[in-house]
Amino acid sequence: MRTRAAIDVSELPLVGFGHRAPQWWAQLLIVAIEGTMFGLATWAYLYMRLDFAHWPPAGTPVPDLGAGTANVLLLVASVVPMVRLQRLAPRGSQAELTFWMVVSTLIGVAALVLRAFEFPAFHVRWDTNGYGSLVWLILGLHTFHLIAETGEEIVLTGYLFVKPLDGKHRIDLEVNSLYWYFIVGTWVPLYTLLYFGPRIL
Amino acid sequence: MSAHPAPAPVPRATLHEELDRAWRSPRGFVGWVTTVDHKKIATRYIVTTFAFFLLGGLLALVMRLQLARPESGLVGPDVYDQIFTVHGSTMMFLFAVPIMEAMGLYLVPLMVGTRNVAFPRLNAYGYWTFLIGALLLWGGFVLNVGPDAGWFAYTPLSGPQYSPGKRVDIWAQMITFTEIAALVAAIEIIATAFKQRAPGMSVNRIPLFVWAMVVTAFMIIFAMPAVMLASGMLALDRLVDTHYFNPAEGGDPLLWQHLFWFFGHPEVYIIFIPAQGMVSAIVTTFCRRPIFGYPALVLSLIATGFIGFGLWVHHMFATGLPQLGEHFFTAASMMIAIPSGVQIFCWIATIWGGRPRFATPFLFVLGFFATFVIGGLTGVMIAAVPFDLQVHDTFFIVAHFHYVLLGGSVFPLFGGLYYWFPKFTGRLLDERLGRWNFWLFFVGFNLTFFPMHLLGLHGMPRRVYTYLPETGWGPLNLVATVGAVIMAVAILVFLANVAASLRHGAIAGDDPWGADTLEWATTSPPPSYGHMEIPVVQGRFALWTRDPVPPVVTGLDTDRREVLCTTTFDAEPDHRYALPGASGWPLMLAVSTGITFITSIFTPWGAVIGGVFVGLAVCGWFFDERPWRGPGEVA
Numbered sequence: 001m002r003t004r005a006a007i008d009v010s011e012l013p014l015v016g017f018g019h020r021a022p023q024w025w026a027q028l029l030i031v032a033i034e035g036t037m038f039g040l041a042t043w044a045y046l047y048m049r050l051d052f053a054h055w056p057p058a059g060t061p062v063p064d065l066g067a068g069t070a071n072v073l074l075l076v077a078s079v080v081p082m083v084r085l086q087r088l089a090p091r092g093s094q095a096e097l098t099f100w101m102v103v104s105t106l107i108g109v110a111a112l113v114l115r116a117f118e119f120p121a122f123h124v125r126w127d128t129n130g131y132g133s134l135v136w137l138i139l140g141l142h143t144f145h146l147i148a149e150t151g152e153e154i155v156l157t158g159y160l161f162v163k164p165l166d167g168k169h170r171i172d173l174e175v176n177s178l179y180w181y182f183i184v185g186t187w188v189p190l191y192t193l194l195y196f197g198p199r200i201l
Numbered sequence: 202m203s204a205h206p207a208p209a210p211v212p213r214a215t216l217h218e219e220l221d222r223a224w225r226s227p228r229g230f231v232g233w234v235t236t237v238d239h240k241k242i243a244t245r246y247i248v249t250t251f252a253f254f255l256l257g258g259l260l261a262l263v264m265r266l267q268l269a270r271p272e273s274g275l276v277g278p279d280v281y282d283q284i285f286t287v288h289g290s291t292m293m294f295l296f297a298v299p300i301m302e303a304m305g306l307y308l309v310p311l312m313v314g315t316r317n318v319a320f321p322r323l324n325a326y327g328y329w330t331f332l333i334g335a336l337l338l339w340g341g342f343v344l345n346v347g348p349d350a351g352w353f354a355y356t357p358l359s360g361p362q363y364s365p366g367k368r369v370d371i372w373a374q375m376i377t378f379t380e381i382a383a384l385v386a387a388i389e390i391i392a393t394a395f396k397q398r399a400p401g402m403s404v405n406r407i408p409l410f411v412w413a414m415v416v417t418a419f420m421i422i423f424a425m426p427a428v429m430l431a432s433g434m435l436a437l438d439r440l441v442d443t444h445y446f447n448p449a450e451g452g453d454p455l456l457w458q459h460l461f462w463f464f465g466h467p468e469v470y471i472i473f474i475p476a477q478g479m480v481s482a483i484v485t486t487f488c489r490r491p492i493f494g495y496p497a498l499v500l501s502l503i504a505t506g507f508i509g510f511g512l513w514v515h516h517m518f519a520t521g522l523p524q525l526g527e528h529f530f531t532a533a534s535m536m537i538a539i540p541s542g543v544q545i546f547c548w549i550a551t552i553w554g555g556r557p558r559f560a561t562p563f564l565f566v567l568g569f570f571a572t573f574v575i576g577g578l579t580g581v582m583i584a585a586v587p588f589d590l591q592v593h594d595t596f597f598i599v600a601h602f603h604y605v606l607l608g609g610s611v612f613p614l615f616g617g618l619y620y621w622f623p624k625f626t627g628r629l630l631d632e633r634l635g636r637w638n639f640w641l642f643f644v645g646f647n648l649t650f651f652p653m654h655l656l657g658l659h660g661m662p663r664r665v666y667t668y669l670p671e672t673g674w675g676p677l678n679l680v681a682t683v684g685a686v687i688m689a690v691a692i693l694v695f696l697a698n699v700a701a702s703l704r705h706g707a708i709a710g711d712d713p714w715g716a717d718t719l720e721w722a723t724t725s726p727p728p729s730y731g732h733m734e735i736p737v738v739q740g741r742f743a744l745w746t747r748d749p750v751p752p753v754v755t756g757l758d759t760d761r762r763e764v765l766c767t768t769t770f771d772a773e774p775d776h777r778y779a780l781p782g783a784s785g786w787p788l789m790l791a792v793s794t795g796i797t798f799i800t801s802i803f804t805p806w807g808a809v810i811g812g813v814f815v816g817l818a819v820c821g822w823f824f825d826e827r828p829w830r831g832p833g834e835v836a
Contacts, residue, residue: 003753006737007400009765009774010756016766016776022319022392029388029422037426040463044434044445044456051451126443130451133443137434151816155823168779 015167067117086177108150224730237321246303257291269682281666282349289352301475305414311720314399319392327385329791334378341371348372356446387418401738413478428464462513470509476613488555494547501540534584561635565616572608597657628706641691648684717742786822
């Protein structure tokens with residue numbers, strides 16, 4: 001069949017950032033999936049509240065605020081370097097991007113260390129009662145995300161140390177920032193729920 | 202885009218050779234496990250899911266034979282429980298959802314005029330993960346550890362107290378596998394349809410089948426997390442003594458029902474909406490005219506997607522909910538009839554104004570109209586709480602949902618298989634056998650399921666392995682069993698048709714039906730690279746509105762897997778995007794995922810052990826040499 005050359009795309013760029021990139025959409029959809037999961041877990045927490053006369057149930061103290069509050073402050077503050085990284089991703093030099101990735105990775109590790117102190121701060125086991133089960137579910141789900149994201153940052157940072165940066169990996173860095181915003185953005189309401197829910201609900 | 206004069210056209214044989222070198226899968230066994238060609242993966246998906254449809258159908262036949270007469274001793278209660286659970290789980294999780302997505306994974310890239318899905322390796326991972334989950338369920342069933350708590354596994358029956366052993370755990374992990382696969386496919390479909398449409402295919406020109414797959418994919422994105430969360434919580438209750446669903450420690454069995462049906466009801470539409478897309482495609486082609494009411498059809502699909510999330514509680518009317526809640530969900534359940542009705546009227550208007558050609562695909566669509574309308578009407582009936590309470594957990598419900606699921610989805614699916622088979626294989630299915638297939642299936646289906654309405658009204662509960670002669674349910678059950686045997690014969694006719702047509706069917710050519718969508722612009726079966734030239738779309742019905750010498754895109758590199766990304770709304774050329782080639786890592790990651798979930802059935806350390814494998818596989822995937830990186834690509 002005869003065809004007619006109508007559009008020549010040979011001079012279009014080889015990479016598009018932001019919503020132009022398919023990876024950006026994939027990351028957005030992953031955020032939608034996991035955001036739904038966190039939303040449903042929150043709903044389950046509030047639903048189960050209705051089955052108890054006291055919250056937390058009698059005999060379980062309210063959670064200690066120290067480690068959790070330190071961690072949420074750290075996570076909120078971490079957005080600043082992450083914004084820097086996201087802005088630099090399309091055009092920054094490899095050295096700059098490596099530096100900010102190291103900073104972000106260290107923040108991830110620090111958040112995980114603080115998280116280790118958050119589990120005991122609730123003074124309840126997962127198998128104690130429904131309250132304990134829900135606390136561990138939400139804390140566990142979020143920690144799983146934190147581990148996965150920090151692991152991803154370690155791998156990406158390692159990559160930056162050993163291989164030259166190309167367009168595809170610049171997009172990886174950019175969407176990595178989006179995922180970090182999601183992890184911080186979900187934790188602020190979840191922190192409020194887990195630590196202040198037992199005090200006011 | 203440049204203003205330079207177009208380069209001299211490359212001869213088509215040369216172009217084919219260059220493109221095929223870049224896009225073809227490796228040969229042999231290695232090629233078979235490493236391919237990332239969406240057509241090969243989707244074909245594999247379709248064949249696998251159809252095999253599970255046959256297995257699930259065999260279980261249905263055993264149930265029908267058992268119920269054909271009172272006090273039959275063909276199977277005992279324990280085996281019967283496993284059979285209805287595995288039948289339901291297979292049909293929902295291993296057949297209906299994945300085969301619809303598989304049709305989308307095959308057709309969406311071709312219909313939007315691109316060369317592969319947006320994330321080809323992820324696509325391969327999705328298939329392997331699905332396969333492992335499916336084999337887990339059936340492996341368990343064959344070894345007599347098949348799940349036996351029903352396809353929706355209500356707590357507390359499915360909890361550790363009433364279901365000791367590992368049967369329910371196998372069910373719960375099968376859910377995780379298949380939902381990961383479903384979510385992967387959903388991401389593929391949305392990203393491909395949003396970013397890789399051929400230039401000119403603005404949102405108001407997207408084929409209705411693609412629209413249907415996009416709406417379905419969004420529903421999957423928001424529905425599947427609910428069942429993954431719920432099945433994970435159930436597994437934790439069973440493995441490490443959490444109390445999510447244990448009322449003795451403040452847990453709540455109804456929490457399970459809410460989470461499950463928040464997924465379970467949208468699931469019905471996840472199965473049904475792609476079928477509506479197929480109906481629109483077939484009606485357009487076989488009435489040989491532009492479809493009536495394209496905007497209304499698109500808006501109805503989207504409206505169905507939204508309303509589908511507001512219905513889940515109507516599965517729970519018998520649990521003693523607040524009255525206000527019941528009213529709300531009754532109203533929402535009736536409201537869904539509005540977009541469904543709009544679509545039916547648009548299709549009727551298209552047929553009315555067209556010159557219908559009654560080939561097999563169109564017959565299945567007409568069968569769909571008849572059966573789905575009946576299923577929809579009983580749906581409106583059971584949306585009313587008093588009626589629902591009367592027939593709850595009876596065969597009336599079984600009749601209703603088989604009318605909507607088989608009528609609403611399997612009829613259009615068979616229509617779709619007859620319609621696209623020539624594209625998949627290059628040969629047409631036989632029309633005479635197709636007619637036998639349709640009429641046997643239509644008669645058998647109605648003979649099987651219509652009597653179940655009456656049985657339900659007479660009080661026969663679902664999920665009983667037998668009944669007493671005094672109930673008087675025997676004759677109608679016998680009729681239903683005869684119908685089931687006729688359906689089985691219809692399926693055999695289909696299989697014979699496929700087997701014969703693969704070898705001796707009429708050669709299809711590119712476009713045997715005179716259709717309007719882009720998949721018919723390429724050869725049948727399509728080459729490794731899909732379209733030889735990326736088309737420029739000039740109207741809503743791409744092949745009916747294009748110039749005699751159609752405009753195409755030039756300038757994509759042919760020495761690597763390059764596709765064109767366009768803007769999301771207007772589909773204007775934006776940038777070039779290189780896709781990865783064949784790789785073994787998707788299979789490795791799927792196996793690692795499998796190790797994680799399967800060991801987690803037995804020990805909580807499974808997550809840690811499997812996590813190590815998953816981590817290694819992810820690293821391998823990430824650092825894999827990138828055969829698609831061309832010289833000078835470094836930005």
